[in-house]
Amino acid sequence: MTKAQSVFRPCLAVLLIVLLALTTPLVRAAERPKIGLALSGGGARGAAHVGVLKQIEELRIPIDYIAGTSMGAIVGGLYAMGLSPNEIERIIEEIDWDGLFQDEAERADRRMRRKLEDRDYLIKARPGVQEGERRINLAPALIQGQKLDLALRKYSLPASRIRDFDALRIPFRAVATDVVTGEAVILREGDLATAMRASMAVPAVFAPVEIGDRLLVDGGLAMNLPVSVVRDMGAEIVIAVDVGGPRREREEISNILTMLDQIASLVTWRNTQEQIATLGPRDLLIRPALGHAVLASDFNKMLEAIAIGERAAVEARPALVKLALPSAQYAAYRARHQPAPYTRPTIRAVRIENRSRLSDRVIRERLDIQPGDRLDPAALERQLASIHEQDNFESVRYHLEDQTDSEATLVVTAREKSWGTSSLQGGLEFSSTTGGDSRFNIGLAYTMAPLNAFNGEWRTQIQLGEEPGIYTALYQPIDPLEKGYVMAGLGHLNDNLVFFDPEAQSKPIAEYQLSRSGGALEFGRNLDTWGRLGLRYARFDGRADQRIGDTPYPEYDFKVGDLSLRLSVDVLDSLTFPRHGWLLDAQLLTSRSELGASHSYDQASLSWLSARSWGRNSLLTGLTLAGDLGGEVPLQSYFRLGGFLNLSGFNQNELSGSNLGIARAIYLRDLGTGLIKTYAGGSLEIGNVWNRRSDIGWDSLRLAGSLFLGADTLIGPLYLGYGQADSGQGALYLFLGRPWGSRQEGLSGAY
Secondary structure: OOHHHHHHHHHHHHHHHHHHHHHHHHHHHHHOOOEEEEEOOOHHHHHHHHHHHHHHHHOOOOOOEEEEEOHHHHHHHHHHHOOOHHHHHHHHHHOOHHHHOOOOOOHHHOOHHHHHHOOOOEOOOOOEEEOOOOEEEOOOOOEOOHHHHHHHHHHOHHHOOOOEHHHOOOOEEEEEEEOOOOOEEEEOEOOHHHHHHHHOOOOOOEOOEEEOOEEEEEHHHOOOOOHHHHHHOOOOEEEEEOOOOOOOOHHHOOOHHHHHHHHHHHHHHHHHHHHHOOOOOOOEEEOOOOOOOOOOOOHHHHHHHHHHHHHHHHHOHHHHHHHOOOHHHHHHHHHHOOOOOOOOOEEEEEEEEEEOOOOHHHHHOOOOOOOOOEOOHHHHHHHHHHHHOOOOEEEEEEEEEOOOOOEEEEEEEEEEOOOOOEEEEEEEEEEEEOOOOEEEEEEEEEEEOOOOOOOOEEEEEEEEEOOOEEEEEEEEEOOOOOOEEEEEEEEEEEEEEEEEOOOOOOOEEEEEEEEEEEEEEEEEEEEOOOEEEEEEEEEEEEEEEEEEOOOOOOOEEEEEEEEEEEEEEEOOOOOOOOOOEEEEEEEEEEEOHHHOOOOOEEEEEEEEEEEEEEOOEEEEEEEEEEEEEEEOOOHHHOEEEOOOOOOEOEOOOOEEEOEEEEEEEEEEEEOOOOOOOEEEEEEEEEEEEEOOHHHOOHHHOEEEEEEEEEEEEOOEEEEEEEEEEOOOOEEEEEEEOOOOOOOOOHHHOOO
16 A cells, blocks of 8 residues: 555545535435425414414424415415414404405595495495396405405515415415316416415305416315325325314304304315325324314404414424424525515506506506505505595406516506496385384485596485485596596485474474475585585475374475585594594585575584594594574474484484584493494483574583494394483384484485
């Protein structure tokens, strides 16, 4: 052996030992079995997946593949793109789930046109009408997913450039169902937000999603626990997490909520069992003990579901720990699966895809984003909401195209309602008291829209019952942002004027039916979404006919010719059972013979309502003042008071005079009944009416109060209550309508 060989061989041996030491972890990593995660659907119960993921990371278990269905697709998709379990939990906590599952904006942000229509007693549901075919259509689902789509897109923006789901931090699949064939559709490419949305499109609840030539709905119908999917991706060991609802025993199915929960469980149970049957001895099934504590619809309990999921993973720790990696090896795995840093892109250009009859300007001028601006998802969502509020669109969404590391083209797509932009709306108004006073009206409204590119509307209302009538009105914005408008209407209206015996106060002695025919013309300005200022001229010919009464009262003709200026401010969150916000109406009216009136007089009115809440409790405070400013006020123009929450204990409109004042405080307690919200409440009211201003004084005020139960039903707010006045008058009330609304103009529809 030469001297060189004697030196070289020991060096070579050392080098081989070093190389072997360095490559051993890689060999072991390559030899370790591939682990796949299958996450089931389950609605709100799917939040338990986050708790399982927390333990998987804490135990240093590498995940090589993920497949998810419905809520499992959302949690799985967000995790696959790089969000940590804690980040997903923060997203779940910050989302307003009640608001997310509504397509329309919060009421405070809605158009004044729609807010003022709320003061009618019409039901919210509005079937669509397709003008060409004259056919009435229902929407394809209760929720079109406008807000849900935007939320999924916002949280998945860092992955918006990725089209192949194998290129995510962890390869991912979402499972949906072809609603035509019933087959499971495995989504492996495309837009991640759209794939997650399709996977959780519960039929009839969420609108289906079109991807290619398929119409897709919730994947739970075909494969709620995608074990076979993650196996096909290459998983050798599967961790399956099943959060499907438990089947109930017969005695446990006691109401509509438990019945719906049972049906949802039965739909997915069979295909889930088929997937579980494919699990082998190396696989692991985790079933968080959600029981009946968290139902699929309990989105307010998702944090509780996360904790339950984490406890289930802790209980499965002896089996899970066998899949764990040493710290160094797991760190190497995490380094290889680290998501790329993300910066919101600068907008290179804005393109509008307007699939409606409205002008592009109606869309473009509501977008406050220019080339060169950095994408702000929260601001953009608010702008898209204002476009969606034009009430013609099924969806208004955005996506990014031609993305680079720093720039992208923003594409806004506005799709017209497929079921028709015109609509029908029905409604009921009913009240009855133990004093014998009753009132019943049934109404129907047909709105034809859009009449033109600036979203003009033609609305016709018909009312039958105690106060029949018909009124038709054209409403036309005069600019793309609807700042200015003009409105013109014609109709025949009726309302009742009842006189009560001043000695036996609750006894009606005569009733007039006031009928009037004519029209109104109004010009005004919408003050963003919070207010409106309008100038209105009304001209009607009327007659007062006695309908009830032993003593003949003179019947008479009258003419209405008045000019009014009205300011309306409305930022209430709800006109039915408000929890926060306020409302104000102020009006000045002048009636003159020069304007066509039979009487000359001036009136002013101010009405204010405010709502505050804490927990389940709400307090409403209100004040209404109205009076004459001079002239001869005719009987048909008197202000009226009396009835539920308007000096309770008196009959409806029992008190009348040319001056009015009332202050009220109303307490509401949400009883937490779920599907149909119910409330218990009480009120304190003080006020009166006076024919002469000189009669107004503290000693003439009347005090009243009430106790009631209320329910926010599908046909409107319903109340059962008892009212008592200081004079000893008391009455039981059954009331369907809005007792604190300001629907003073019947069918006139001007406001």
